[in-house]
Amino acid sequence: MKHDLHDLLTEAAVEASADAPRLVHTVDDIVSEGRRLRRRRRAGWAAGGAAAAVLAVAGAAAVPQLVAGGPEGAPAPSLAPAAPRPAAGPVVFPADPTAYAFRGYTVGRFEVGDPSLLTPWFQQAPVRVDGEMETVVDDRGDISAPGSSLLLTVYRPGVFDPKRYTGAERLRVQGRPAFFSPNLPIDEEPVDGGMRWPALAWQYADDAWAVLDNVTPEEHGRADLVAVANGLRGTRPVPATVALSVGWLPDGYRFSSGGRGADWPHGGGGFQATGLRFVRGDDRVPARLTMPVLDPEDSTVQDLRISLYRRDWAGNSKPPADLPEGGTWCNAGNDRLCYRLDPSGGWKAEVYGSGRESTAELRRVLERITFATVADPGTWPELAAAVPAPAR
Template sequence: MKHELSDMLQDAKSDAPAPRYTVEDALAAGQKRQRQRRALWAVSGSAAVVLAVAGVAAIPQLLPSNEKGSPAPAAAPVTAGKPAAPKAFAYPADAFTGNIESYKVGKLTVSDTVLVTPGYQVASVLGAGEGTKTIDLKGKSHSSPNQLGSLVTYAKDAFDPKVAEKGTAQSVGSHSGYFVAGEKEGTDPKKGASYSETTLSWEYADDSWAVISVSGAAKVTAADLAKLGAGLNAGPTEPTKVNFKLGYVPEGYTLSAAGRTDDGLTAPMVGKSYVRLLKGDFPYKNLTDTVIDPYAVGDQQLPVLSFTVYPAWEQKYEAPGKTPYCPQDSICYRYTDDGKYFIEASGGGFVSDDELRKVLNNVTFANVEDSATWFDATSAIG
């Protein structure tokens, strides 16, 4: 389906609270955006729903082949019918590192870590086939991964299970947890029925929780998600990387999120990178969900800036090349030298467009299509 970025940006702009709003206004707008993000529409015949019901398969891992003539490494002995148990999961000790390792359970696949914040890390839950289609300005069709939901692991003491505990008790391996089935919330004549999310929350270690969320329209059972959760695997701890570096950052802003998806947990795609900056300290405590703008602490709304690299086919505006430009207040863009990708800067009304242009004029891009050239997120800011 066509994805009109201009419409989305205008919608986001109309919902975003101005910095001078009260915290009650900010929280109300944030709750509205949370509901919009969480209400996944089940369009008749949509890939996500059909594949979730009919059965989905893992996306294959790409592994390096052995050099010609060299013997293949010996496989570790595995008892037939009994796959090796996953390692006990522990949250990474270092800031802005991730350790969720991609794995498959049954008909679902969990990706590697795609987003990291000071309080949690996120992986995508994927199905087979294609996800949302986008038609570019030349009429060519592009597809995102078939993302059905997400798996989030929270740092110790970051998650408050008070909402999750209202669900039905459900064990996940040897751990206790809670299951909540998604419910139909309404029907749109054009989009079909909307559902709340189906979630499974469990305590993977003392005072440390994980949550799987998928569309309620997928009709995934508690047993399905329990098996997926039990497969949570701790891989090597790796620094979060992004494909651009900000040579200039407005005073007082520091890194608060980075990865290959944004705070809305949209489907990662080739070349996508994301960085969120906050001015002030946000306490990642007593969370009941992942965090999205506005970031309110007491009666104060923290200023936020975000920067995202997208493939050029996501763009719906005529662009003047590498020169930063701002088609509307607090939204500015700049293309890579080859024109295949662009970086979007969102100021939220907290800084001027001149400041955003200054940031974009001081961006250094890695080879967007080669993750080996990407920057550690912690060294990519200022």
């Protein structure tokens, strides 16, 4: 019997270098059958990770040669790199989906962070431009954190369908097919056309795609996106870490996704240190994804989300004056939303239940959380060890 999530997921997944993928629909399928691991963020997409490390990567790309047409068209001419490619290997997803498939890197003005969200289907990282900061202004005063203007999503092989890029400009990135759109809607189902910003999708390996999206009105175009794409390289498996450990969950819940950021549109970006999602029951996703959406904003499955935010940012519910040290409290207008402060008092853990969990259960989840020293990422536990193993 296995008791460690790391072991369960490691034995269940298949290396990305294996033969052609079989379609998989649920995390349970992956864990129980050992098949290959097979969704939308709005303008508020959370590219989390308050202290993402970066590795310098040399090189930039020449402006691509373009050919009109969609994903079904003829191959486009290759791009000639403007500088030698760095000595690093291709992206190969590790068997363990809680380990990084790539690490942060820098290309000119663009600083790609380590992946802030890891799922069985993809990994995401924020891209910071010119050391940008995000500032929130309200009656509490100005508060700031590292910001990001782009989001990099790297999909496992066999997962991504580039059909949204039909009619986009064709080009080559690292010698492989790519599509660029100057005005791709940032919503899966845009209303009245929605917001449209530049986006790039490219193959980094056979049937394996990565996507760069603009996630703020500060648009970065084709040349910038291609330059960042050309810097993507793989890494040896490195376990992701988070700033807390979860000691208890209600029966039937299993880990779905997590990291330093959130998997839903309203995460806290640089104001957030950890985001975890657990699901109960059916957690199906399409066999092929067109956008990195794990679940709509109004959850269609029963899930629990645990987040750790800076207290000065997450000021929507203040602790009672008589709250004992380490105590929990719940939102006055929503008893499915409860909180607990970390020992420093500077960070607030939040648990949100979308299903039928009782308030007592949500409080117990919080009471059984163990906090790392948030200001010292060296104390953070590995993601695989920070969540309870699924019941067998």
